[in-house]
Amino acid sequence: MPGEKSASVEEIDVSAARKIAAGHRAQGNSLVTVLQDVQTEYGYLSGEVLEAVAEEMEVPFSQAYGLATFYSSFSLQPRGKHHICVCMGTACHVRGAANILEKLERDLGISSGETSEDLKHSLESVNCLGACALGPVVVVNDAYHGKVSSRDVDKIVADLE
């Protein structure tokens, strides 16, 4: 799990990021691809990691930071041990996804896009997962929960420990 690696925020070993960047650079791949792979490795993109990547790719830090903030799949914060993702696609919306997201925010005590301080939970909303038949959809650590009701949220949260 990438999330587990991010537990210690202070000391980050950037050598893996450098290695990934160097490998892609040799193949002529783009900075977006590098950042994607680096995020897969670390679970998120920290300042130190971004700096290392920029240096290795010989681009200004602002360019790496610009990409990391423009594209929504990049996260500058570590993700929680349990990553919860609520689909806010149109089909889920008309079936009440907003209420589900709100309930999760209430129950977990964090807003969408945040990670809890103890790094246990992180909550995120996405535009559409393409599983519209199952709407509203909540994905917890890659496991899909379909046709979620408020009561299902209680169960989902209870099972997170």
Added chain:
Amino acid sequence: MSTVATAKLASLEELEALRSSIRVEQQKTQTTVALCCGTGCQAYGSGRLIEVFAEALAKEGLEDSVRVRATGCHGFCERGPLVVIHPKGTFYQRVGPDDVGEIVAKTVKQGELIERLLYVDPQTKEKAQTEEQVGFYKHQHRLVFGNNGAIDPKSIRDYLAVGGYAGLAKALSELKPDELIEQITESGLRGRGGGGFLTGRKWRSCREAEGEPKYVLCNGDEGDPGAFMDRSIMEGNPHSVLEGMVIGAYAIGSNHGYIYVRAEYPLAVENLGIAIRQAEELGLLGEDILGTGFDFEIRINRGAGAFVCGESTALMASIEGKIGDPRAKYIHTTDVGLFGKPSNLNNVETWANVPLIVNRGAEWFSSMGTEKSKGTKVFSLVGKINNTGLVEVPMGVSLRDIIYKVGGGIPDGRKFKAVQIGGPSGGCIPESLLDTPVDFEQLTELGAMMGSGGLIVMDEDTCVVDIARYFMNFLCEEACGKCTPCREGTKIMLDILGRICQGKGEAEDMDKLEALGEQVQLTSLCGLGTSAANPVLSTLQYFREEYETHVKDKRCPAGVCRQLITFSVTPEACTSCAMCVKACPVEAISGGTRKGKGKDRVRVPALIDQDKCIKCRACHEACKFDAVVIS
């Protein structure tokens, strides 16, 4: 899956010889269990079913004579997990691990039907034994989607067995690039990603453009929420996309291709990657394709979660590793595109149509559809609809037929209200216009657009103002910020819509929205901005009354906009079961219990404290007796 000869095919004859040998081998297996492993069915647990089937077959000693085939999406997501048993085509739905033993023992071994797993038509109550008998499939015309249920997307041998890469072979052996472009132009194929530009004409421009190298690109950045047909093609039949691209590259004169796939589609990335490797191994991709001397390589780029990257110039910027900013297109991307070179971008569904046209001819293709929109279109039918799923119909079929014949109408006896077509760039179409034949021109005329083909059905419990606000919120968040009309215009429209939903709307708000919407339409830089106002303008056009009710009466007739509704309990209907009391997160409900003993025992109906109520709907959902009402 058996792994036989992966040597490069050096000629067309070798391809046909391989195809024949695969067919002979596959005919040895009498029975195949085709298991839908599309995203919908996987979410229902079809992945687990593969193992359970393998175990059950092994127990019966059938592991060698029966093949379990994990296929791509069959489209009928509503009834997943889906299982089809060939050669008879027996169709089972909502199959769970506990059903597998019985399926193997009865259906696979004895050919007996298991009644409870058959699909029952909700109207006629008739049981369907095969897919063809199910209303959802009966009214469709599956071409692009036709092989999804028949092949394992991870097996090039399966694709070859159903005639795969025959189009490529034909193109390379019988047609000159110019003739090929002529054929695609004559077929009338238009871009399936939204714009509807003539594919053949685009290819011609790119072929004739000056500059080398040329690039052939596939847009798999299916960003419209509620649309997932491209995903299902990439996941379920990736070779059809590759084959289309190689044919296009040959016609255009390109040796380099890219597929840009949305970040949220990991399975599509995986299956396309496998397909590329397999095609390279067989010499259907890479250097000297089928010994003809033609080279073409394809790389996959993953998107990183930006809706605007579905726009051609933004997509190209993203492949280059930059921020996905679009640019003005005074100069077409067919002249100056990726890395400043001539580039031809088509979407997934468009590419998947190409091999069909080459195989069966332009005339065949153009015999389907309307005067200006030819062939079929895949729609994703979602929202308040009985049969959620992917639907492929000829162009020109009416929306009513799609929603009622294929989609089975609206659930729970609710009334149809509108259908949003074309995603955030599209528009809302009311009941009165449901008989409109679906094609590019007709939809644009109605203020909607084909878009990528998302159809979101709404019933009377959906508020159109809320939907307009939803789309505007989406676009406002996704706007890249480069041009002022889109960046500021969407923000202001969102503010106004938010105000209306909160009951703070003013009489002139509707006119303001219209004026602003038209401005944004006329002056924005790229497609995101020029179509951003469509959801607002179309709902204002067809549902102005509902806006007025929000603004003047401060009421939301659909019972959606929170600040305009209240929740209360009807004492007569309340059974004091206390489900609502338990469900309420803010302890706003009192009562809902019984008091006293013996004869004096009385029911105390639940009562909602309006000051505490946060209108989260939990009580409404929890009540089994419809005692919690929204007004």
